[in-house]
Amino acid sequence: MKxxxxxxxxxxxxxxxxxxxxxxxxxxxxVEELKRGVIIEAVASKNP
Structure with missing residues (x-):
């Protein structure tokens, strides 16, 4: 997902x-599986 x-x-x-x-x-x-109201959280990469 982007x-x-x-x-x-x-x-x-x-x-x-x-x-x-x-x-x-x-x-x-x-993306097609998402529904209204879903909370998406990005996780920071541990790679420098």
Whole structure:
């Protein structure tokens, strides 16, 4: 799954902190299985 963009108040942003919400566009494998209200969390890579 790939995050294509994030928009908060219709303005593009690269980062979002809790408890804020935003519109996002996702693409790739698994996207079709998502439903409204699902919370997606990114996990930081441990590789430098």
């Amino acid at each position: 995050l294509d963009w994030i928009r908060r108040y219709e303005k593009p942003t690269n980062f979002l902190e809790p408890p804020h919400n935003a519109k996002v566009h996702l693409s790739g494998e698994g």
